[in-house]
Amino acid sequence: MLRTNVVRRTLGAAAVLAMTVGCTAQAVTDNSPAADAKPGSTGSPAAAGTASPAADTTQSPSPSAPATPTAEPSESGEPTESAPPPEVLMERGSTGERVRELQARLAQIGWFDDTPTGTYGPVTAASVKGFQGRRGLPTTGDTDTVTWQKLLAMTTKPTREELTGKAVNKPAEKxxxxxxxxxxICISKTTRTLSWVIDGKVQSTMDVRFGSQYTPTREGTFSVGWKSKDHVSSIYDTPMPYAMFFSGGQAVxxxxxxxxxGYNGASHGCVNVRDKxxxxxxxxxxxxxxxxxxxx
Structure with a gap:
């Protein structure tokens, strides 16, 4: 019993230490949106997938179920046809001005972090996949009619400056x-922005990124516990300048x-700001x- 208590105390102390000493950057994960890869880059791992195991076609269907799917009956008892899947408008390998517009619109809400190219590369697909996942849509990475309409509703028509990567006009944050x-300090994971707000009036806004799916940034209401201008993480031995800690080891x-x-990386839970x-x-x-x- 004595040894068990010692182990528990040791583990508890380690957990507290991990929460309080800070975080740093790590590689982007499959679920992290990212900008299109630069020339020579392999792109985001989110674009790479593995095929699912093939179904065993040697087994006979269960006697209690038909071998071929049939239309489900309606409330009246008559069979109805299932809705067709939405039409794919753009996908990997697509090129043109519509793809450039897609990239510019994704940039407006923080899902694309590079100059629009007009080429639907693997990381553009990963950005679309991230956008779809956060809105409950099938995460195909292809831009279908449903995804496109959802994006149109959330963004504005890109300007020439946006289409050429000279500016990004983000819609006003709600x-x-x-x-x-x-x-x-008001932080939106949807638009990936931090707004400094006093009595409901936005004083300044800046781009931010968050932790990966394995080390997520916590959500909720917190308060600034302490500040450290020249902080260095004791876990990763990396600088965390202008750190404002709000939840254990998580800080802005x-x-x-x-x-x-840019968004080709992620933090270990902190809210990263790139404008010093x-x-x-x-x-x-x-x-x-x-x-x-x-x-x-």
């Missing part, structure tokens, strides 16, 4: 109700990796105890 009173901080690689000037200014304005809201 603040969560929790962000409309007091001093709040500047990331040189995010500045260099903006995060430095935010660090000077935020006080311990200010609210932090992270939401979809």
């Amino acid at each position: 603040l969560d109700a929790r962000c409309k009173t007091g001093r709040v 901080h500047y990331s040189s990796d995010f500045a260099a690689r 000037g903006k995060i430095a200014n935010l660090f000077n304005q935020v006080s311990t105890g200010d609210k932090v809201v992270i939401y979809w």
